[in-house]
Amino acid sequence: MAVSMLARNEKIVLPAVEIPGQMPEAQNIIIETKNLSVFYGEKAAIQNVSLAFPEHQVTALIGPSGCGKSTFLRSLNRMNDEIAGCRMSGGIFYKGADITLSCADVFEIRKHIGMVFQRPNPFAKSVFENVAFGPKHHGVKKKAWLEEIVEESLKKAALWDEVKDRLHTSALALSGGQQQRLCIARALAMNPDVLLLDEPASALDPVSTGKIEELMLELKKDYTVAIVTHNLQQAARISDKTAFFYMGALIEAGDTTKMFTKPEKQQTRDYLSGFFG
Ligand SMILES: Nc1ncnc2c1ncn2[C@@H]1O[C@H](COP(=O)(O)OP(=O)(O)OP(=O)(O)O)[C@@H](O)[C@H]1O
Numbered sequence: 095m096a097v098s099m100l101a102r103n104e105k106i107v108l109p110a111v112e113i114p115g116q117m118p119e120a121q122n123i124i125i126e127t128k129n130l131s132v133f134y135g136e137k138a139a140i141q142n143v144s145l146a147f148p149e150h151q152v153t154a155l156i157g158p159s160g161c162g163k164s165t166f167l168r169s170l171n172r173m174n175d176e177i178a179g180c181r182m183s184g185g186i187f188y189k190g191a192d193i194t195l196s197c198a199d200v201f202e203i204r205k206h207i208g209m210v211f212q213r214p215n216p217f218a219k220s221v222f223e224n225v226a227f228g229p230k231h232h233g234v235k236k237k238a239w240l241e242e243i244v245e246e247s248l249k250k251a252a253l254w255d256e257v258k259d260r261l262h263t264s265a266l267a268l269s270g271g272q273q274q275r276l277c278i279a280r281a282l283a284m285n286p287d288v289l290l291l292d293e294p295a296s297a298l299d300p301v302s303t304g305k306i307e308e309l310m311l312e313l314k315k316d317y318t319v320a321i322v323t324h325n326l327q328q329a330a331r332i333s334d335k336t337a338f339f340y341m342g343a344l345i346e347a348g349d350t351t352k353m354f355t356k357p358e359k360q361q362t363r364d365y366l367s368g369f370f371g
Pocket residue numbers: 134139157158159160161162163164165166177
């Protein structure tokens with residue numbers, strides 16, 4: 095099944111992947127990896143990871159620096175394709191379609207699976223043009239339609255009230271926290287199903303971090319969210335599921351409350367107790 099043929103609201107129910115510690119009940123899985131390995135040259139950064147992302151839930155990816163969280167996250171919308179010498183094996187299934195296949199259209203994939211990076215990276219354009227950029231690039235020309243997309247995306251990113259009177263001024267004049275919410279609005283403007291967030295609040299002050307966390311809880315009503323975070327309290331506050339990575343392997347994944355109170359693996363217990371990381 096080609097990804098480009100999937101309608102936005104089409105729901106394909108897949109059985110949950112069996113991972114130690116993961117919820118046994120069947121859930122709508124929107125994206126999942128099966129035996130995914132990612133290599134930089136000869137070195138494996140991710141080894142045989144099978145992980146399923148339940149729809150409308152926040153899944154936090156945690157683990158010590160260098161364990162492969164970002165590499166794994168970036169593979170989910172083929173962002174690693176941009177890195178010379180990076181290759182992967184295994185499968186990534188988005189609504190049942192294997193998006194690792196060479197025939198899969200990466201631009202189409204990234205429309206469905208949007209990404210926001212650690213450092214806010216707005217374009218040196220107006221607030222409006224930042225959000226309208228993707229839809230314009232994908233053929234939306236009508237001004238009224240673009241205005242509607244921009245307003246709706248900024249509202250969903252909880253930024254509209256702060257910028258509605260300065261839509262045509264530079265995005266670079268916004269605060270760091272506003273810029274990050276603008277980047278989220280830019281991703282939402284493409285009407286994705288899945289949002290990938292790589293430490294979206296790590297460069298922000300506590301107030302802006304709080305706004306991003308509140309936003310995550312709001313966004314999961316409409317989207318499936320995967321977030322890399324170093325901040326264990328943040329993972330505990332905002333995620334439904336947590337996946338713990340160590341040295342490129344998925345050690346344990348499951349319900350966040352259970353992971354933080356009764357992890358099954360000793361390595362998870364050690365990491366959560368601060369013994370390493
Ligand atoms: N572009 C790259 N080229 C070569 N090796 C890379 C590249 N990016 C990451 N790596 C290596 O892959 C491994 C996993 O890195 P990755 O950034 O995915 O880990 P991480 O858990 O996200 O780390 P951090 O929490 O510090 O961001 C590390 O050994 C890293 O050095």
